[in-house]
Every structure is written in C-alpha cells, then in structure tokens.
Amino acid sequence: MEPERRDEWAARVVAWHHRDPLALRVTPQQVGEFGWVDLPFAGGERRSRWRPVFSEKLLDGVSASRLAAWARRHGQESRPETDGLPLHQVVIDRVRVPVGGVAVVLWLGQATLQTPAGPVPVLLDSRPGGAVLGRRRRSNARVGVAAAGLAAVVALAGVFAWVVQRGRGADEAVAPAVASAPSAAAASAPASAASAASAASAASAAASGASAAPASASAATPSAQASAPVVAASAAASAASAPQPRLLVAPPAPIITPRPVDAEGHRLREPPAFLLGDDERRAARQAGEAARASSAARRADRHEIVYALVTRASRTPAESRLLGRDLEAALGALGGAPRCPRVEVLPAGDDWRAVCWPLLRRDEAERLRDQLVQRGQRVEMIEF
Incomplete structure (x- = not known):
C-alpha cells in the first residue's frame, strides 16, 4: 500500500x-x-x-x-x-x-x-x-464529566422550579389581602366622614364666635371632642389588623460624580489621583519614542526570518485539512514549550499543505520538529 x-x-x-x-x-x-x-x-x-x-x-x-x-x-x-x-x-x-x-x-x-x-x-x-x-x-x-454536568443542570432546574413555585404561592397569598383592603376602607369611610364633619362644624363655630347660637355651638363641641378619640382608635385598630400589600420600591438612582476640572475650569480626562507627574510623563514619552524608532528599524531590516513546519503536499484542500487535524492532535499531546501559534491549510503551487507557523526561533522550530517526528508525524522545517 x-x-x-x-x-x-x-x-x-x-x-x-x-x-x-x-x-x-x-x-x-x-x-x-x-x-x-x-x-x-x-x-x-x-x-x-x-x-x-x-x-x-x-x-x-x-x-x-x-x-x-x-x-x-x-x-x-x-x-x-x-x-x-x-x-x-x-x-x-x-x-x-x-x-x-x-x-x-x-x-x-x-x-x-x-x-x-x-x-x-x-x-x-x-x-x-x-x-x-x-x-x-x-x-x-x-462520559463521567458529561454525566456530572447533566446532573448539575437537572439540579439547577429543580431549584429554579422550586423558587418559581414558592414565589407564585406568595403572590396568591397577597392577592386576597389586597382585594380586602378596599372593602375595609369603604367600611370605615362613614365613621371617618361623620367624625370629620363634626370636627369641622366645631372648628367653624369656635372661629366665627357668632352670638346667635352659643348654646348649640357649645353643645356640639363636647360631643365632637368625645367621639374623635374613639373614631381614631377604631381606624388605627382596623388599619393594623388588615394585611398590608407588598409595595414595589424603585431602585435608587445612580450617583453621578462630576468630572474634575483644573484651575482654569477645563475638564480632566481622569481624576487627579491617577495623573502622572512631570518626570513620569517625560520618561513615558522617551520610552515611546525609543520603541517607535526600534520598530521602524525592524521594519527596515529585510533579513528577518520566520520558521514553519509543513506536512507533505496534497492534491486537494480536504486531504490537507485531514493532515492538519492529525498535526493539531499531535501538537495537543505535547507538553510545555515550544508551542505552535496556529495550524492552517495553505496553497503550495498546484498542491496544498498543512502549515504550523510562525515560529520565530530556529532552535525552537527544530526542537518541535524533532518531537513531532518522534510521534510519527511527517513534517519538515522551512524558513521564509
């Protein structure tokens, strides 16, 4: 074969x-x-x-x-x-x-x-x-990990159903109390209205000081003063005995802290505690200029070399993808450094190859190639 x-x-x-x-x-x-x-x-x-x-x-x-x-x-x-x-x-x-x-x-x-x-x-x-x-x-x-995960999901579903059922039962218990509150208020309305009317008549009679009806005003005032504490006590007792409905309280509004400003009234980008001092800003600026100069020098250098490990050439991308999956499985079985950044299927003329790249150091690329060859992988190292 x-x-x-x-x-x-x-x-x-x-x-x-x-x-x-x-x-x-x-x-x-x-x-x-x-x-x-x-x-x-x-x-x-x-x-x-x-x-x-x-x-x-x-x-x-x-x-x-x-x-x-x-x-x-x-x-x-x-x-x-x-x-x-x-x-x-x-x-x-x-x-x-x-x-x-x-x-x-x-x-x-x-x-x-x-x-x-x-x-x-x-x-x-x-x-x-x-x-x-x-x-x-x-x-x-x-299989054990999957079974444990499934059991955890089932347990969470049961807990969620129990919480929902308990909340539904609490809502059903509150509903009759909310429904009985209007009837209790309606029952206490006549007594409250009578006490309010007697108190108002007594107050108007005392304020006007009319001499036409001193006896009636003096007779109405003691009765109103005597009935007011009784009505107030009964209203307080009925309000205390009736179930109180739950109230929905809106969450507190977020606290918005104004952004700090400098001496001239301009807004600062960050609070003053996080601003750099003059010496620190000067050092950061110098480090940035040095990094940009180094990056430009590296881009100007045309002799940088990157290494890659490639499989044998295949006539179709599908065959190379299979070889790439095999290469990924072998790389996954390796422990420690060096590691392959990524595996891709790339054209090579009229053929296709699975490529493990980019590797920046030649010694690491050679060591990774030797490890893969020991595991039966047919790979070779190239530089570009």
Missing part, C-alpha cells in the same frame, strides 16, 4: 473517531491492519434496490441493514488495485440469492483502530476523503 494512501486512511479514521466529543483521543499511529473487503449483493437495474446476500457479521454494533445501506452508497463496483493488501471475500449466502438472480460485489477498504478499550474495526470508502463506518470507543472520564 502506498504511504500516501495509508496516511490518508489513518488520518480519516482518527478524524471520524474524534467527531464524538466523548470518544477516546487517538492518533494515526494506532490505525493499522489495512485491507480490502468485498460484499456480495443481488444485483438489478437500480443499485439502491440491491439486496445483501451475505450472513457474515463484519462490524460489532452495526446492524446488517445499516451496513448494507452504507455499502450501497459508498462501495465501488470495479475491483481496486490491492497494492499487496490482504483481501477478505465475504461468502455468498446462496439461500438469499433469488432464483435466476445474479450476485454482484461492492468493494470497500477496511482498517482496525487499536484503543485501550479494545480494537475498533472500520470500513472506509476507498475514495479520498470518503466516509467511515464503525463503532467508536468512548472515554469513561469524558
């Missing part, structure tokens, strides 16, 4: 396995046992209606109907160049072949991903960038 095809198949299997966020993290070096498999079908005019005529179980956790439907979409009818890879011919179940029917074969690639949880056999569309079929292996640690 050509190394390019082997690398493309391995990178595609790793990318497929990592699409599940709970799956184990794997590398292309764990993919092996490459080969070919042919699946027999009862042929007809329309490929979508071909029926599988085999009984062998190829993939654990994948039903026969799903496997057959996937093979009809991604299998190839022409015999591929095996490149020395082993070929597995699935036995035809003659009972499934209809009378007078003809068996046809669809070809698929196959590989095995070795994980700590056990091997993962997969089938591949032989075309570059094609689909992968199999059953992923999940990480117990990732």
Whole structure:
C-alpha cells in the first residue's frame, strides 16, 4: 500500500473517531491492519434496490441493514488495485440469492483502530476523503464529566422550579389581602366622614364666635371632642389588623460624580489621583519614542526570518485539512514549550499543505520538529 494512501486512511479514521466529543483521543499511529473487503449483493437495474446476500457479521454494533445501506452508497463496483493488501471475500449466502438472480460485489477498504478499550474495526470508502463506518470507543472520564454536568443542570432546574413555585404561592397569598383592603376602607369611610364633619362644624363655630347660637355651638363641641378619640382608635385598630400589600420600591438612582476640572475650569480626562507627574510623563514619552524608532528599524531590516513546519503536499484542500487535524492532535499531546501559534491549510503551487507557523526561533522550530517526528508525524522545517 502506498504511504500516501495509508496516511490518508489513518488520518480519516482518527478524524471520524474524534467527531464524538466523548470518544477516546487517538492518533494515526494506532490505525493499522489495512485491507480490502468485498460484499456480495443481488444485483438489478437500480443499485439502491440491491439486496445483501451475505450472513457474515463484519462490524460489532452495526446492524446488517445499516451496513448494507452504507455499502450501497459508498462501495465501488470495479475491483481496486490491492497494492499487496490482504483481501477478505465475504461468502455468498446462496439461500438469499433469488432464483435466476445474479450476485454482484461492492468493494470497500477496511482498517482496525487499536484503543485501550479494545480494537475498533472500520470500513472506509476507498475514495479520498470518503466516509467511515464503525463503532467508536468512548472515554469513561469524558462520559463521567458529561454525566456530572447533566446532573448539575437537572439540579439547577429543580431549584429554579422550586423558587418559581414558592414565589407564585406568595403572590396568591397577597392577592386576597389586597382585594380586602378596599372593602375595609369603604367600611370605615362613614365613621371617618361623620367624625370629620363634626370636627369641622366645631372648628367653624369656635372661629366665627357668632352670638346667635352659643348654646348649640357649645353643645356640639363636647360631643365632637368625645367621639374623635374613639373614631381614631377604631381606624388605627382596623388599619393594623388588615394585611398590608407588598409595595414595589424603585431602585435608587445612580450617583453621578462630576468630572474634575483644573484651575482654569477645563475638564480632566481622569481624576487627579491617577495623573502622572512631570518626570513620569517625560520618561513615558522617551520610552515611546525609543520603541517607535526600534520598530521602524525592524521594519527596515529585510533579513528577518520566520520558521514553519509543513506536512507533505496534497492534491486537494480536504486531504490537507485531514493532515492538519492529525498535526493539531499531535501538537495537543505535547507538553510545555515550544508551542505552535496556529495550524492552517495553505496553497503550495498546484498542491496544498498543512502549515504550523510562525515560529520565530530556529532552535525552537527544530526542537518541535524533532518531537513531532518522534510521534510519527511527517513534517519538515522551512524558513521564509
């Protein structure tokens, strides 16, 4: 098998396995046992209606109907160049072949991903960038974290529902009290009106000093003075016994502090406590001028060199993206410095490459390249 095809198949299997966020993290070096498999079908005019005529179980956790439907979409009818890879011919179940029917074969690639949880056999569309079929292996640690997060969300939802229900019950308890307040006020209105009328007549009689009715004024005044404390006491008792409704209090207005001004009345940009002194301003200005001069000198220098690590050239951007994902996985497994700022897919003439760049120091670029090569990555260092 050509190394390019082997690398493309391995990178595609790793990318497929990592699409599940709970799956184990794997590398292309764990993919092996490459080969070919042919699946027999009862042929007809329309490929979508071909029926599988085999009984062998190829993939654990994948039903026969799903496997057959996937093979009809991604299998190839022409015999591929095996490149020395082993070929597995699935036995035809003659009972499934209809009378007078003809068996046809669809070809698929196959590989095995070795994980700590056990091997993962997969089938591949032989075309570059094609689909992968199999059953992923999940990480117990990732599953535990996800379960804990889900339990926390459920608990928070329960607490929120309890708070909402408790607030609703309090509102229902306040509503009858608010409704009874008008009736209590209406009941006390006649007594309050009578006491107010008697007090007003007594006050007018005393203020006018009319001699026409001294006896009536003197008779009305003691009765008003005697009934006023009784009415006031009853009104206070009824107001104290009635439930009080809740009041909505508006939040206090924000305090706006005026901006400080100098001796001439001009506004200052910041409070005086944060202003720099003359010596500090002079030092900051000199440092800024020195930095600008240094930056201009660096821009004028045409001999600056930046380093990058590149993968092998690919004919399509899709293949380079797969190699880039593999490179990112290998970089993520490395600990400590140096680190790669970013990984991008860039054109290289008529081809494409996955590029890890920019690296400013040659020794760091060489050390990172050596670490990636030890992990099976096919990268080379370039400078530009």
